Amino acid sequence: MTELIDILLSASFWAAILRIASPLIFATMGELICERAGVLNLGIEGIMVFGAFAGWVTIYAGGPLWLGVAVAFGAGALFGALHGLLTIPFGLSQHVVGLGITMLATAAAYYAYRLALPEVTNPPRITPFQPLHIPVLSDIPWFGQALFSQTALTWAGFAVTGLTALILYRTPLGLALRAAGENPQAVEAQGLSVTALRMGAVITGSGLMAVGGAFLTMSAFSSFFFEMVNGRGWICIALVVFGAWKPGKALLGALLFAGFDALQIRLQQTGLGQVVPYQVFLMIPYLLSILALIAMSRRAEVPAALMTPFNRGDR
Amino acid sequence: MRLEPIAAPSPARTFAPPAIAIAATIAVAALLAALAGANPAQTLGLILKGAAGSKFAALETLNRATPLIFTGLAVAVAFRARLWNIGAEAQLYAGALLTVLIGTQGLPGPLALPLMALGAILAGALVLLGPVILKTRLGVDEVVTTLLLNFVMALLISYLLEGPLKDPMGMGWPKSPSLPRDTRLPRIIDGLRLHWGFALALICAASVWVMQTRTTLGYEIRAVGLNPDAARFAGIPVTRVLLKTALISGGLAALAGFSEVAGLKGNLTTDLSANFGYTGIVVAMLALLHPLGVVISALFVAGIFVGADSMSRAAEVPTYIADLLLACALLFMVLAILLTRFRVVRG
Structure with missing residues (x-):
């Protein structure tokens, strides 16, 4: 028990929550935007892998950090365009296409990585984003380290969440996007193109997913390695459901989830970790995601036209 | 653009799009080989040779399939x-686990093997039953x-x-004890x-095919898949x-684990499955x-993997080319x- 209190009182624990949540925040917002417009994007896991690679390789080749973020976003947007093309105008199964995109993006990243570095056992490191020093705030004892020792990319994640909420709920574009996911016929009746709205959402959302992946290589681990995304994309899909398709709630979900993840890592080092095998701790994130889905199932506010292709002229 | 169903597709409509898809995949393979600095035609040849160029290669492909x-x-x-x-990946491992647990109890082979298979099927079915109950409830x-x-x-x-399941004779490696000789699946031909x-x-x-085409359950499964609401209305x-579908599906995936452990590897390791569960979707x-069709497509997919493995030993093309191609x-x-049944029209 004292060990638990020690963990909760340590500034590094709270800093870890923000760090662990960051990639999830980007990718969850990306998925949320897609789903709000009516498209389930199961390409998320693979797009995160490719984003992690694209960001890393840009820096490895000597590019500046923000260029890496932009390249990751662009690459993710390209996979999003492919996903969108197949599922929106062609109306193919979002399940099958999404899983196909995950396989394609993952294999493409691994193939390109092996081409760039044929025989490497130790993945080369890059100089990642450094913690952003915020005047005054970062210097407050304890709080400065706990809450204000993050990289610019983490703050960008919070900004993206705010921006997503703002656009979805306060702009005509957001209204049209949400309507495309709820009642596409009504959108067409207004003279707007459901196809264009959904394509835009999937392209933008996929770009954000890739930035989430890029956070892993450019801010968290400083190198690219196989299986580094490790199911984070699937967890983000659960977070969207947990957040009831609302940006603010999804952000809270990501932070809560990251809190449990940071806690389990630290509990492994305590007396509990001597008794309980480490695999049990590692299961916690996945089990929590399943529990979150179960908890939210009763009051699901799922977009009514999610996974329903729209073909103009159909009634 | 808009999709318009074609009432009576011509033979060209039926066969051209899949043929173009195959050609496009081969073109991608050539492009990927060129990107790696290898000779495209030679790389494709090496994949083909590695998949089916010899008795050894062909058997390797059958095992992988x-x-x-x-x-x-x-x-x-x-x-x-x-x-x-x-x-399917989780169900496969559940099956492999039960195979090892039952197979190492010292039962005689003719008794143990059916029990191992049955245990595997049950384990895999149970692993899928959970999510399906969550879905239906x-x-x-x-x-x-x-x-x-x-x-x-x-x-x-x-x-x-x-x-608990670590092999004490395993020199520290995380692997299960090996199955005794008589609880392994024998070879078809010596x-x-x-x-x-x-x-x-x-x-x-063959059994699944019979189930789908000749039984009530097969008809009901199709009806549920086409339109659950209509199926419910029709009294299905x-x-x-x-739930029945889940039991069959989970059991089949688990048999992959049974067959890999009892037929090929003889024990359980964490790398028993090379993503077989996910590849099953493709x-x-x-x-x-x-x-x-699954049999033919499994042979094709296995051939690409085995061929790419063998090719990458000879040429400087990463084995991940197989995953990309699939x-x-x-x-x-x-x-x-889709394009065999629909026409793309403007407007």
């Missing part, structure tokens, strides 16, 4: 009912739950192999490295059909969910199949 037939069938059965089982999306269970199962197996798991896979494919017990989709083949093929 065996688990893929099982997982492909598991996915095909489930997807037919629009039950999105993406958890609470409306929890099974895609995410089955996906997440893959990670949980991998960790469970890792724990067991480092803890001297040829192909075990009865392959025959079992073919029997399963949708929930019960989904196998099933390329077969258009047809159980007999992803392309999958996406090209689903689009091609």
